[in-house]
Amino acid sequence: MNRKIFVSAKEVAHRAGVSRSAVSRTFTPGASVSEETRRRVVEAAEALGYHVNHLARGLMRNESGIVCLIVSELDTPYRASLIRALTRQLQSASKVAMLINTDRSDNSVDQALRQAISYRADASIILSGMPDKSITELCVKSGQRLVLINRDEQRDGALRINLHDREAARRAFIAFLRAGCRSFAFANSDVGTPSLMAREEGFRAAGREHGFEITIERYGPTRYQSGVVLAQRLLTREARPDAIFCANDLLACGLMDTARHQFRLTVPDDLCIIGFDDIEQSSWSSYNLTTFSQPVDRIAEEAVSWLAQPILSDENSCKLEAQLVWRGSVRGG
Template sequence: MNSVKQTITSKDVAKLAGVSQSTVSRVFIAGSAVSEKTKTKVYEAAKALNYRPNAFARSLTTNESKLIGLVFPDADYPIHMKTLQLISSELQQLGYSAVLIPWMVDDNDQHSIPNIFQYRVDGVIAASATLNRSLYDECEKFNIPIVQYARVVEGTKSSYVISDNYSAGQMAAQYFYQSGVNSAAYLTGNVPTFTNDEREQGFCSEFKALTGHLPIVIEANYDYCHSIKDIRQFLKQDNRPEAIFCATDNLAMAVMDVARFECNLTIPEDLQVIGFDNIPQTEWLSYQLTTFKQDFKRLAQEAVKIIVDQVQHDNNSFIKLMIPASLVERKTTKIRCV
């Protein structure tokens, strides 16, 4: 005979702990004024009865889900998984939980997500510059705060926390100049973004100011494999530059592989390379890539701080915050002649 499992409720916990049912509810709401002695009694009773508070039911009462939606382009790129972990940890410390919201590509090759309202999130942190405007429009319609992380979709009213990409571009140009470089190129991806444009402008304007020569700008696919064809065609031209600053580490590693294995070039003697992101593979012995490191921990802290403040205080302030990126010197660049 099948036995029916009894559902344990807050009423059962209250009876065992010797407190009121409302007290049990307050214990499981972060920040509620309940004494440590009472909390201990309730926790022990809950553990004895194997009780799990119903967060969804509580959200209907408090009108807060304590959930923050995270919209990321994918989890395959190494820094995205690290970022998800950092943001989730920061949210947890403030009594919130993260829920990963999937994105899709529609028939018009536009990136989108399912109806954000169905997730009952209190706020959203978005880390994709290729999402269409519908996400931001929907959040504004339902009064859901949204903060952009490490990316900026222009024309929106949402706050953002990004690295100082323009200054990073300037630093790359200065580094090449101090290494004796007279001709350079910027290798960008095939999807235009605000952050990448800032990096490109900082690099090109600074390099021209220092050398009098404007760097060549090459466009390739952001994907490693799909970028090979364009990189191969560029590196085999007669006017190949002495150094290349790449929009991502993936592109930089593709440049290195084509240069060494197909063009018989030696790095950094024949070609200097700088990447951006400092993904784990940049430290591999086969790459040892000089690259820029974004302060993802601080980016996560600041993004979470902004979204929680907007959720808790209904703060609609438009915050624009830039965090410096630092150059990590390895073996794909020459020693600077400082």
């Protein structure tokens, strides 16, 4: 079976009895073309199965419309929701998303990004703090525009989107304090991304401001199973905490299950827990987790709208607020 050859604009023009430029104007938003010509071109295009070659058209303007999404932990609930929001916004802006998975530690990420650059990707959006800074260097050297989400590096001509993580951590501490808690811990992973460390440092600073030392425990990836281990470490201490702020909801879910089923603690009477991200599972009745909601739709809107603007030489930054979602894992919530 022979591979079908794409129908050309020239063939559409011949069938419709119009010029090649008339076909181009018909499929160019805002271009001038008579209604009769438009009708004939559209009918011919539908009969032949013609589709506009946006890649070729874009390359003539030195644009491909391709935006790379450079992602780690893409199978986690929060990351999946952010990818969903970004791809929806990109599609609405007539852009094409190309996904690059950065979970592997070898040079596969570098190779994948170089491949994307060879397709003339216009921009890259880096969705986490995990990829090495050399990745951003490669993007910049290739002439791509760059959006950095939850990263701390300075980069001229790039947009940085971050949350007020320290302020959220302070609010978490105050919530625990008002619930009558007096022994505080922070459960973190070993990943050490800027956003996770900002939450840890903000929670520790809020504790010291009110005369309390915060117990810090870190372990493994930012996953459910790490929350299990963190619970075992924190809840076997001689001075067991009665309030734990978790770096994200997956850690909180693992920690909560272990606290209830292995240590027979009641949440929130014996132990108050706050998470971060507001993933779908946090609202399930089995968790009913008080948490901070990341504004994923707003993050996506800011990223894509900035890419549509003229290139600016200075670094641009956007700070967004995570909203506290009260549920039942904190007394009084």
